[in-house]
Amino acid sequence: MLAPPEYRIGRTIMLGINVEACRSRQKRLLKALEDQSLDAIVITQNEHVQWLAGPRYEWKFSPAAVLFADGRLALVAPNEAPETAAADDVHTYEAQWLCTLRNDQRAASSNAVLGILREGGNLKRLGVEFSSYPVHVSSQFSAELVDVEPELYRQRRKKDADELAKLRMAISGTEKMYKKAREIICPGINELEVFNQLQAAAVAQYGEALTGTGNDYASGEMGGPARDRNVEDGELYILDLGPAFRGYFADNSRAIAVNGKPTDQQQEAWTYIMKVFTHLESVVKPGKSCKELFLEVQDILKEAPIGEFPHHLGHGIGLYPHEAPHLNSCWDDTFAVGDVFTCEPGLYDERLRFGMRLENDYLVTETGVENLSPFKMELA
Structure with missing residues (x-):
């Protein structure tokens, strides 16, 4: 396409x-x-x-x-x-x-x-x-x-209109990649085959070669590159995708139940992850502390009966995969108009085979945020 x-x-x-x-x-x-x-x-x-x-x-x-x-x-x-x-x-x-x-x-x-x-x-x-x-x-x-x-x-940090156009195009590639992933992922498919078909989907969307690619294509893991390995029934497949269009990087993530039938535990963990996005979209606006948001999300995810949240909440994207603002307790950034950032809460546990990370890309506006990746979030 x-x-x-x-x-x-x-x-x-x-x-x-x-x-x-x-x-x-x-x-x-x-x-x-x-x-x-x-x-x-x-x-x-x-x-x-x-x-x-x-x-x-x-x-x-x-x-x-x-x-x-x-x-x-x-x-x-x-x-x-x-x-x-x-x-x-x-x-x-x-x-x-x-x-x-x-x-x-x-x-x-x-x-x-x-x-x-x-x-x-x-x-x-x-x-x-x-x-x-x-x-x-x-x-x-x-x-x-x-x-x-x-x-x-x-x-x-403040993305101009020409930069936003390239970022939107980069993100549109990930939508096509997830659509293809949901069509092909099933028990027994090789991770390298998933990688190759998803790269091809982004290339078809852009109408030209990618200028960068990432991030995670390993099933049943927190993350990692695609391996010469067949995915297994019952696993959650975390796809954290970061293709770049003309130098500008997308970065968002979805988790897909390999057999199309998430367990009750996996589904319950998913509901806690979704609470994070509801909270973010209600509180983030110019002037909001990124560190404060990170700590608020930690509290939300601590209530989940299964799973740990061991990493940052997100970061800016642009000409480099990780830019400011940093949604991370190691920095004390503040959201500002024109920021384009990711939010990637996750929960991981062996009982979740092995967990999930969902990630959206957002633009900070004068009054709040715009979700730049409003495509399907469900596990199946």
């Missing part, structure tokens, strides 16, 4: 590179860092290059970008300039020689960055990502360095 008409009709605008949106993100970042008095910001992480400039580059390439305080952006692209980019100048480096990928791409990309910085005038104070700013640059260009990586992650 091809992508739904509403996505196909405006595909270039909705799902392609939105230059205006990228320019808006560039301005937003500069505004947020205004008090740092930066002369320029050097970007070297692929996800941040995509977020600011538009083109998506695979992990095997080493793009970069330089955003100047006056709003100009210079993009460093592998091999050739992209057809579309929110950039004032595009520089290239040779990522391949006679089609062979170079292992010294970051050095080659950094040489282009050095040229941009040297031509940029008297740059004394640079914003950089401390975890990835290359020594190739820092050893040859003297400037005071300021870590802007935390601010980049903060800015990425």
Whole structure:
């Protein structure tokens, strides 16, 4: 099946590179860092290059970008300039020689960055990502360095319309995957066969290859990759699916009774899991504490007669599978408008063969949340 008409009709605008949106993100970042008095910001992480400039580059390439305080952006692209980019100048480096990928791409990309910085005038104070700013640059260009990586992650929390379009498309792939799963899962089917057919369902929905995939395809387990193993009668099959469309990751989960007949214990555990979603949808709005929600859900699931809840409640999604906000007692985040996050309560026990994890994706709005994955939750 091809992508739904509403996505196909405006595909270039909705799902392609939105230059205006990228320019808006560039301005937003500069505004947020205004008090740092930066002369320029050097970007070297692929996800941040995509977020600011538009083109998506695979992990095997080493793009970069330089955003100047006056709003100009210079993009460093592998091999050739992209057809579309929110950039004032595009520089290239040779990522391949006679089609062979170079292992010294970051050095080659950094040489282009050095040229941009040297031509940029008297740059004394640079914003950089401390975890990835290359020594190739820092050893040859003297400037005071300021870590802007935390601010980049903060800015990425609020999803713009072009990002939401890609996330909705990614999530639509999971709906098709669960539909296929419910058609084929039965005692004796091999986990690898389930994996292959579900990947194919997402590819058919997107009309192009996945840019990422995950997460859990092991039956009768809390999670894990698909194995060369036939599923067994009575098991619960947790499918935690995270395909990515053009760099943006979906992440939601369903549990399916392999024989189509959940036991009374499995069904009772399911009712406690569903109480979590009812609670979340009634209390989450901008300003709500994520940690507080996590603790409230712990209390709900402690009342279940069977099963333990041993993991986080959820997290943000976007260009990386796990982003802020963190629904986790190890962080103290607060929900904000534009967050796209997961909620994944679970209960696990051998008596449940081996348990269940149900997960929805939500968008935080001005007044509450929108469920982005409103498809079937039942065990059968």
